[in-house]
Amino acid sequence: xxxxxxxxxxxxxxxxxxxxxxxxxxIAPFPFTTIEPNIGKAYVRAKCPEVELKVKCNPHNSxxxxxxxxxxxxxxxxxxxxxxxxxxxxxxxxxxxxxxxADVLIQVVDASGTTDxxxxxxxxxxxxxxxxxxxxxxxxxVFGIMKRSWSKIKGGDADALAGLLSGLKVTxxxxxxxxxxxxxxxxxxxxxxxxxxxFSRELRxxxxxxxxxxxxxxxxxxxxxYIKLKEKFPEKIIVxxxxxxELALRKAGERGIIKYVPGDNDFQILKNDIPKKQMDGLQFxxxxxxxxxxxxGVQELVNKAVFEQLNLIVVYPVEDENKFSNHFGVVLPDAxxxxxxxxxxxxxAKIHTDLAKNFVCxxxxxxxxxxxxxxxxxxxxxxKVVANMRG
Numbered sequence: 001x002x003x004x005x006x007x008x009x010x011x012x013x014x015x016x017x018x019x020x021x022x023x024x025x026x027i028a029p030f031p032f033t034t035i036e037p038n039i040g041k042a043y044v045r046a047k048c049p050e051v052e053l054k055v056k057c058n059p060h061n062s063x064x065x066x067x068x069x070x071x072x073x074x075x076x077x078x079x080x081x082x083x084x085x086x087x088x089x090x091x092x093x094x095x096x097x098x099x100x101x102a103d104v105l106i107q108v109v110d111a112s113g114t115t116d117x118x119x120x121x122x123x124x125x126x127x128x129x130x131x132x133x134x135x136x137x138x139x140x141x142v143f144g145i146m147k148r149s150w151s152k153i154k155g156g157d158a159d160a161l162a163g164l165l166s167g168l169k170v171t172x173x174x175x176x177x178x179x180x181x182x183x184x185x186x187x188x189x190x191x192x193x194x195x196x197x198x199f200s201r202e203l204r205x206x207x208x209x210x211x212x213x214x215x216x217x218x219x220x221x222x223x224x225x226y227i228k229l230k231e232k233f234p235e236k237i238i239v240x241x242x243x244x245x246e247l248a249l250r251k252a253g254e255r256g257i258i259k260y261v262p263g264d265n266d267f268q269i270l271k272n273d274i275p276k277k278q279m280d281g282l283q284f285x286x287x288x289x290x291x292x293x294x295x296x297g298v299q300e301l302v303n304k305a306v307f308e309q310l311n312l313i314v315v316y317p318v319e320d321e322n323k324f325s326n327h328f329g330v331v332l333p334d335a336x337x338x339x340x341x342x343x344x345x346x347x348x349a350k351i352h353t354d355l356a357k358n359f360v361c362x363x364x365x366x367x368x369x370x371x372x373x374x375x376x377x378x379x380x381x382x383x384k385v386v387a388n389m390r391g
Contacts (some may be wrong), residue, residue: 001337002074003211003305004102004208010296011245012215013108014038017077019246019298021053021157022254038077043070044306045263045299046314049382050332055324057332065261071304071314071335076102080119081134100168104309106301107134108243111226112219127225131212134197135204137217139343142168142200147193155188165203174206181206209309213241213301219289238305241297245285245327252282258262263299265290279298311340313379317351321365321384346371348385357388359371 005020007013012316021040034378043062050057063066063070078098099105109130116122117129146153146164153160158179162172165267179186180201184195191199191390212233214226217240226240249267257274260267266286269279289296315336319327336350349356362371365382 001103001306001310002076002101003300003302004099004105005075005077005108006099006102006105006134006210007081007108007119008110008115008134010115011080011108011110011119011159012131013080014077015247016106016213016215016241016243016298017075019243019250019296020302021075022250040075040077041072042075042302043262044073044314044337045070045073045261045303047361047380048332048335049316049324049380053324053332054384055323055331058330059335060330062335065318068263069314069335070262071337073302073337075212075302081137096137099138099208099331102208103169105208106213106305107131107210108213108215108241109229110216111222111229111240112216113215113221113225114219124221127214128229131210131229131233131236134210135201138204138208139197139201142203143193145149146200147197149180155190157186157189160189168207170203170207174203177206179205210236211227211305211309212236212238213243213297214238215241215243215297217242217293217297218245218284237301237308239297239301239304240293241301242285242289242293243296243298245289245298246298247352248281248285252278258282263295263303265294271326306337312337313340313342313345313377313381314338315342315377315379316382317347318382318384321363321368321382322380324365332382343373344371344375344383344385347377347383348387351385355385356388358389360386360388362386 005017006015017038017040020042028150046069048057048064048067051067057064062072063193109127111127113124113127114121116125143250149164152164158172158175161175178199183197184191184199214229216222217226229238249260252258257271258267262379269282315338316332317334317336318324323329325331338346338350344362345356345359348359359373362375363384364371365384
């Protein structure tokens with residue numbers, strides 16, 4: 001699974017990416033800073049079972065801070081978008097091609113309204129336009145792909161669509177859900193251009209959901225614009241955001257100046273001998289961002305993307321259900337992200353194919369109950385997979 005960080009140029013998109021991943025991406029206040037996509041890992045925040053189980057975890061594939069497990073998730077920051085990207089304007093075709101690998105999108109918009117559609121400084125530009133034109137660019141991109149290969153689809157069915165669109169990480173299930181919403185006939189497909197465009201718009205909702213980061217929330221007019229966005233798009237997840245503040249906190253935490261867990265609504269200052277300018281900056285973030293919005297918004301968006309849009313859960317596999325450890329005695333070593341509805345057999349397969357092939361049962365480490373192969377997992381489960389590996 002992959003999160004795409006997208007948006008027009010000069011909205012703070014790459015700052016958001018850097019804040020979420022601490023990858024040292026190139027950041028500058030002019031269009032097309034990002035040409036090649038930046039790739040890194042953000043961390044999904046979840047409650048670690050160590051607190052409840054009264055043990056001390058020693059994570060291998062993740063981090064744990066004060067009972068908060070931080071689980072890595074791949075993130076890509078793609079080139080900035082301009083209107084008519086699907087026609088090749090700006091870096092449009094590259095943007096859209098890089099976008100195809102993402103499963104969910106976080107769109108960073110300039111909530112202050114001080115950059116126009118091209119990413120250039122202006123007195124006011126309605127951030128609602130950013131939301132609309134990204135959706136339309138993706139829809140027309142898919143429309144163009146389908147039209148260019150219409151001979152392969154016309155007269156076909158859902159399988160023909162799935163074969164064409166698989167390169168966009170579109171599944172047959174997403175196609176079938178889209179067909180239900182659009183009421184288009186799947187019997188010997190013969191759609192009009194309007195039908196294809198309606199299908200493309202609905203498919204985007206099902207295959208590449210978009211969350212909105214209302215960025216630069218500390219600037220004048222940004223809060224009012226954020227409220228207007230919430231009113232105009234009540235169906236969307238829109239989060240007030242200050243990517244610059246999150247990046248400053250993460251950098252200060254790296255240097256041991258503060259103690260800060262991503263997603264917290266406060267931090268602890270560890271050094272008092274820091275320059276006054278930096279201390280003033282930290283106090284500004286505390287009072288104007290964290291206190292007002294209960295966080296910078298960056299971690300909240302990553303979590304909502306993973307848990308609410310991708311619908312993933314966190315599961316903790318162990319080999320000793322009594323000590324909650326692996327066979328080396330390492331407590332709660334791994335935190336795995338699984339799709340909602342996954343079973344104990346799916347968990348076995350994710351750990352190792354041989355475990356799934358020789359699956360006997362799973363054991364709930366909390367209750368010690370034996371669970372069958374079709375038992376559905378829930379987030380926070382601590383489970384041992386039992387397999388017959390003899391012969």
